[in-house]
Structure formats: C-alpha cells, structure tokens
Amino acid sequence: MAAAVALQGVSKAFGDVYAVRELDLAIRDGEFFSLLGPSGCGKTTTLRMIAGFEFPTEGSLQIHGVEMALQPPNERPVNTVFQSYALFPHMTVEENVGFGLRMKKVGGTEIAERVKRALDMVRLSHRATAAPKQLSGGQQQRVALARALVNEPEVLLLDEPLGALDLKLRQAMQTELKDLQARVGITFVYVTHDQGEALTMSDRIGVMHEGRLLQVGTPQEIYERPTSRFVAGFIGEINLLPATVIDHDSVRLAGGRLVAAATGVAPGSEVTVALRPERLELYGVNEVIPTNLNTVRGRVTRRVYFGDVFFYDIDTTDGVIEVKEENRPGVDLHEIGEEAVVAWDPAASTVVER
Amino acid sequence: MSVVTGLRPKSPAERLLATNSWLVFAFFYAPIVVLVVFSFNANENVGIWTEPSLRWYREVFRDEAVMGALRNSLIVAAISTTVATILGTMAALALERFRFRGQRVYDGLLYLPIIIPEVTMAVMLLLFFAQGFQWLDGAIGWSPTFGIGTISLSHIAFNISFVTVVVRARLGQLDPRLEEAAADLYATRWQAFRGITLPLILPGVAGGALLALTLSLDDVVITNFVAGPGSTTLPVYVFGLVRRGVTPLINAVSVIMLAASMVLVAVSFGFQRGSRGRVPESMAEDG
Structure with a gap:
C-alpha cells in the first residue's frame, strides 16, 4: 500500500x-x-x-x-x-x-x-x-x-x-x-x-x-x-561528554576514564557520549555500587529543587554532569561540596558523532 | 469625600492655543462662508449685498454652457473613475501579491504622477497626444481630436496612482494566508479573489474610487491643457469665466461643486473608517 x-x-x-x-x-x-x-x-x-x-x-x-x-x-x-x-x-x-x-x-x-x-x-x-x-x-x-x-x-x-x-x-x-x-x-x-x-x-x-x-x-x-x-541535544535535557572510541563496546572519556558503551564506529574516532539526567544515579563515595554500572566520581556544585525532583550538577574530570533524582523516600540527598559518584547502566547511554 | 465641581481655570498658554485654533478655523472657512453667503445674493454685482435670493442657482441650471460643462465633467469622471479603479486595483494586487522582474522600478514609476508638478504632467500629456495623433494620422490615416477622450485618458493616468496607493494600504493589512486558505479549500485563483480578497479590500477599492472621482471632478490644470474646443469640464469653465470677471453665477456654481466635493469626501471617510474595525487584529498582525 x-x-x-x-x-x-x-x-x-x-x-x-x-x-x-x-x-x-x-x-x-x-x-x-x-x-x-x-x-x-x-x-x-x-x-x-x-x-x-x-x-x-x-x-x-x-x-x-x-x-x-x-x-x-x-x-x-x-x-x-x-x-x-x-x-x-x-x-x-x-x-x-x-x-x-x-x-x-x-x-x-x-x-x-x-x-x-x-x-x-x-x-x-x-x-x-x-x-x-x-x-x-x-x-x-x-x-x-x-x-x-x-x-x-x-x-x-x-x-x-x-x-x-x-x-x-x-x-x-x-x-x-x-x-x-x-x-x-x-x-x-x-x-x-x-x-x-x-x-x-x-x-x-x-x-x-x-x-x-x-x-x-x-x-x-x-x-x-x-x-x-x-x-540528542534538541530533545529534552541531556549530558554530552566528549570521548574517544576504544573498541565496539567501550570508550575513554576526556578525563581518562574508561566506560562501557556500545559504539558503531572505528576505534580512535572522536565521539560524544549522550546521557539523559534521569538515567543517572548518584551514590555516596562509601556506598556499594553494582559492578555492571559505569561510574564517574566528582563533587556536587549545585542542587536545584523542583518539587518532584532534584537537579544536581556534578563537577568531574570529564566535565560537569547534570543528574536528575526523584524526590521520594529512599533516595539520599547530597549536599553541595560533597564528593559523589555518578553511575549509569551502559545501555542507557548513546554514542553520537562529535 | 469631596466632589470636584467646575473646571480647573485655564492657563494663559491654554487660552493662547485655543485662540490660535479658532483663528486657523476662521482662516480656513471664512472664504467659504463668504462664498456661500454671496451665492444667495440677488444683486448683479458680486460685492454688493442687496437681498437673499435663489436667482443665481436658477440661472446656473438655465445656462447651457454651464450644463454642458457639467455633463462633460460627469462623463469624464465616470469613465476615468471606473477605468482607474480597475487598473489601480490590479496594480496594487500585482505589487502586493506577486514578485516579478522590474517590480521595484514599476513601483517607483507608479507614484510619479503623485509627485511631479501637475503642470509638468499636463505639458507631457499634451505633447504625447499631439505627437501620437500625428503619428496615427501618418500611419493609418486616423486623426483623433482633443476632447472628452483625451481628458478621460489623462484623468485615468493620474488617478491610477491614487487608487493604487489606497488599495495597497488595505491589501497590506490582509493576511496572505487567507488567500492560501481559500486555495487550500479548493478555490481557484478567481474564486479566491471573488470570494475572499475582493470583499475584504472592497472598502479600500471604494475609498480609492471616491478619491479618483473627486480628483477628476476637481481637476483644472491638466484638463485645461488636453481639452479640445467645446469639451470643457465644469472647473475649467469656471476658471475661464473668472478671467472675464467674477459674476454671482460663479458663486453659485462654486457652491454646488463645493457641496458635491464635501459629500464625496465624507462618504470616502465613512468607507475607510467603517472598514478599519473589520479585520480582526489577530489576523492582521500575523501577516
């Protein structure tokens, strides 16, 4: 038809x-x-x-x-x-x-x-x-x-x-x-x-x-x-982190950290890792983090209260990452100046061109 | 609670301004009042008042020369208004709704008759007709003469510009999406024009037509140049009479012309004002 x-x-x-x-x-x-x-x-x-x-x-x-x-x-x-x-x-x-x-x-x-x-x-x-x-x-x-x-x-x-x-x-x-x-x-x-x-x-x-x-x-x-x-940038909020492709399932972020991500391009290519703020989780430095997650460590520089959610800015060696966390029991609050770890499932990230 | 009664006393500056505006009105309208009053004078002599009478108005309608000139004026006005309104509206549409080669030049040239001195236009038209008729005579053996035809053509020539200006102003306020909407709803170009564009610009077209009518009825300079023997219009005839001395007859003719002009202007204003509220702001500003 x-x-x-x-x-x-x-x-x-x-x-x-x-x-x-x-x-x-x-x-x-x-x-x-x-x-x-x-x-x-x-x-x-x-x-x-x-x-x-x-x-x-x-x-x-x-x-x-x-x-x-x-x-x-x-x-x-x-x-x-x-x-x-x-x-x-x-x-x-x-x-x-x-x-x-x-x-x-x-x-x-x-x-x-x-x-x-x-x-x-x-x-x-x-x-x-x-x-x-x-x-x-x-x-x-x-x-x-x-x-x-x-x-x-x-x-x-x-x-x-x-x-x-x-x-x-x-x-x-x-x-x-x-x-x-x-x-x-x-x-x-x-x-x-x-x-x-x-x-x-x-x-x-x-x-x-x-x-x-x-x-x-x-x-x-x-x-x-x-x-x-x-x-990626036009629709919704998103973090865009510059990275270099290592192989078909990992990239190195600008700060030197190796993270898992499905890539479709040749090793050595300059790419951008796109991460939605709501797909990220924030852990305290002493918490146990599941090993299958990618992690990047940084410091909380900003926290904005939206009622139903909190927006955090985490300053890391790979750039400032925005994290959206729900305001509900069981989700810990993080204070400005505190060290924290941003973690995400590799499947939640998308690799696009630089 | 206090109630303010009466008005604040006027300052000297306000009094001065009020006096000034009365003086200006007097300056504008005193001659007209004098003209109107003396047109009802019974005396043969323009400057001497004897008693009120309608004598000169009767004379006007009995005077064959005046009536002939009036008839010519009306014929010329009817022809030139009709033709100029159609052509002027078409020119406005072309300039507002289409893009074509030489548009800017055409746009500029169109306003020339409004800008150039009337006497220049008169001489140009006279020369044009004289040369044209000579050429026609040589080419096909037809030699037209000066008269109602040349006057009408000349009036069309300057009226097109005025009609275009007025219609364009109206078209400019019209959302071009309206015509697209008509086409989208299966209207052909002609149906869209008849059903949507024309009714919406009609106040502008009518205003332009009335302006053209007024200008045609009032014109002396150009008409004087291109009129032939026995084809004078009313204003040209009055102008000729004055040179032989002012008679009370002229007063009466002038008052009739004045009244006619005022009625036309009033009707024209009525059209333009009545139309302003009809295009909703939301449609006009999105254009």
Missing part, C-alpha cells in the same frame, strides 16, 4: 538559499506524524510543499501514490490548519466551515449536514452564526480544524496550530487533537518546534535541522536512541 505522503529527493531553494535539501520521507496512512525542529529548519517549507503553496525545486512528492509535486493547492486532497487560523473574517463560523464544500459544488442540504457534524465534533454548534473575531483563540482554532476536517481530506496538515494559545489551553488542545485524530483516522502531518508537543502526540517524529531530515522514529526512539548530536 502506498504511503499517505511520500517525498523523494525533495529540495527547495529560494534564490540560492536551500530551505530543504534532498528530503526522503514516507508518512504512513493514518499516522500522526510530526515534523520537529528549530525555526528555519525547513519544516514549514516541507509542509507548504505538501499543501501546494510552494513547489519543490527538485524531487518527487506523492500523495497516496499520485504525483502531486506541481499540482496547485486546490487540486490536492489535503487541507491545512494555519498557525494564524486564517479564518475568513467576513464570513460566519458555519460559512467558514462550509467554504471548501461550496467550492467542491457539494449540494446545499449535504453541506448543511456536514457543517453541522463538523461543528458538533469540535463542540462549537452553538456558535455557528458568530463571526470569527467574536470567538476566543481556542474556539477559532477549533473552527479552523472543523473547516479543514469537514472536507474529509486524505491528509490533514497542521502548521504549529497551537502556537498562539496559552499553556493551559495548549495542553488541553494537545489531548483533544490526538483524540480527534484517533477518531477520524485521517493522516495528520504536524509541524512544531515544541519537542514536548511532538513527543506526547506523535506516532512518529521527523527531526529537521538546516533543511535536512536528521532522524525519523517513534518518540521513544528519538528520545532514547538519538543518532546525531543535534537530535
């Missing part, structure tokens, strides 16, 4: 600046796929190429197996939810939602029915005759969603749709969007720079940086098995 959206060797240049370079990506039917990256990474340009607002300079773009790279937007079976919502200010909510169906010359009674169903779905039936500007940001957002979904697109494109909402509303809308996607079963392509949003909502994530797609995977794969230094 053909992918919902398939991009092959897609590049987009504006003048001589490349916004997207040689992108290969297959988005599966029915999945919630997020394009994640900092601003200017090419994620929005990629989305706009799928929508048809921009045309690729090179490459092929297929939607359910049909070549669409150069089709105008009105001839593509996709709909978009814009960051600014782009609701038509001179039309009521129901006129906005019915616009696509009117353009497709759907019959009047069917339009009325489908508009009503779409507004029910986003719980805005009671505001059908309101003007967009009379609605709150969250409501406008839901009108934009209804206006796109009422057309039953093969793919729904969302360009940072929650960006303009405040934190509380954003979290509520995240859940709502995810539920909605599960209910309608339409492929969602979601562009965001917010890694939390991408992790919680997506089936798969594609991380972009400087016009390139660096890694595609499930949220867990992206978070726990980053394949590049950028992906």
